[in-house]
Amino acid sequence: MLQTPGAAYGAWSILDALLAPTGAGTPFVFREPLGQAREVKVALSGLFGRFVARAYLERYFNLSIFAHLGSRIIDLDRRRRIKVKRLSRGDLPDWIACASDLSSLSVAEAKGCHDVGGPAKALARAWTQAGRIDVTAQDRKVTVKRIAIATRWGMAAAGPADAYLSVRDPVDEGDPIDPTEKDTLFVRLLRLHIANLIKPLGHAELAGALQRLTHQPFARRLPDDLNRARALLDAAPVGELEKAGSVGGLIGGIVTRAGPVDADVAPTDQEALARLDLRPVFVGIDRDLIRAAIDAEPQAVRSRIADTVSPDEFARSDRAGGWIIPLGEERRIIRST
Incomplete structure (x- = not known):
């Protein structure tokens, strides 16, 4: 921020x-x-x-x-x-x-x-x-x-x-x-935006892979970089808001007043953090948007962002595929792979 x-x-x-x-x-x-x-x-x-x-x-x-x-x-x-x-x-x-x-x-x-x-x-x-x-x-x-x-x-x-x-x-x-070059510029900018967001949330490897895609000067090495980025995305734990179908899988982590939480936090522990007034929130970005950025598909990026729907009045979107979701008794993040 x-x-x-x-x-x-x-x-x-x-x-x-x-x-x-x-x-x-x-x-x-x-x-x-x-x-x-x-x-x-x-x-x-x-x-x-x-x-x-x-x-x-x-x-x-x-x-x-x-x-x-x-x-x-x-x-x-x-x-x-x-x-x-x-x-x-x-x-x-x-x-x-x-x-x-x-x-x-x-x-x-x-x-x-x-x-x-x-x-x-x-x-x-x-x-x-x-x-x-x-x-x-x-x-x-x-x-x-x-x-x-x-x-x-x-x-x-x-x-x-x-x-x-x-x-x-x-x-x-x-x-x-050329419009194609403009789209390339914007998608690369999005990759860096995503990398900066997810790196402190426990996804340093995936962030590094996104940065390498942007900085890779050799065409023959690009397929390996793409495959690695896709594999890291597939292996990343996915957060889903319980009982909310409007928000898909998110790549991110839980942040409290004391900073990011490195460990996986069970739903009951999320409630405990809220009761202790540590103000836990899940900060994450839409997994499908990350995939579109990796695949360099500008129209898919635009469509994915345009289709963003908030699950309730508490969750906040950054209008770029990112979400800040306050956690507590009524809102819990379920992690999966």
Whole structure:
């Protein structure tokens, strides 16, 4: 949910203690400044800035598939020369992202700040960072929306009271790109999104196989990589929501306030975790969608995501095949292979 998928961070409830209770639909205001030392403020501002920006991108730009860049360049398909090209030195933007229908390619950077004068300086830094890469296919520049998001935090005490969110989001036109190459780009992006999500949930081997498929430069080695990815998917334990036919098999794991749970958790133990107020949730992604991503079938990907149906008002979909399902007495995950 932040720069990397949120399953690795089980303590989302930390926000409850930090935010002023201003009510639903009101500004995002902290009780007090985020620390005293400058380095602490900078670190926490960056962390929460990504949290807010990710939610903003999902809600207002309809983006749901994210690959984070970190400090390295990503090859989206080495064999077809679809990649991220660095344009200048410095930190790279946070994400490359797209919508669930495999459209709206975007490059996004998030910043958070405490600047008394507002978010303008942070927005300028974010915009510079968002412009440090191009996405290219066969050395041709791909059209992207560049998005810079800066949040100036509001404080209930000992700081600026008003919270601001500032955005710059023009479209950067590129060269004409063959639709097949565009689909290839989006499916590779989805593979990286899935790999980042499932890796901290106990599926590191499958995540690695998805990444190898993306980075494999040699066509003769691709069949072996495909077979390994399919075999790992077939062998992965599948989670199914008890008494809910609308959600199929999910690949993922249980996350509590203390983080991911490595062991298999029986239904009775899931209820016990809920009674202890550890807020267990099952975080997973549709197995059939993973298979479509492995097989590089863009139409199957679109159809699978479009057919997503929530089993009840509690389960939340990320609109990219992912689910967060609160567990307890009425909702239990049954694991199978």
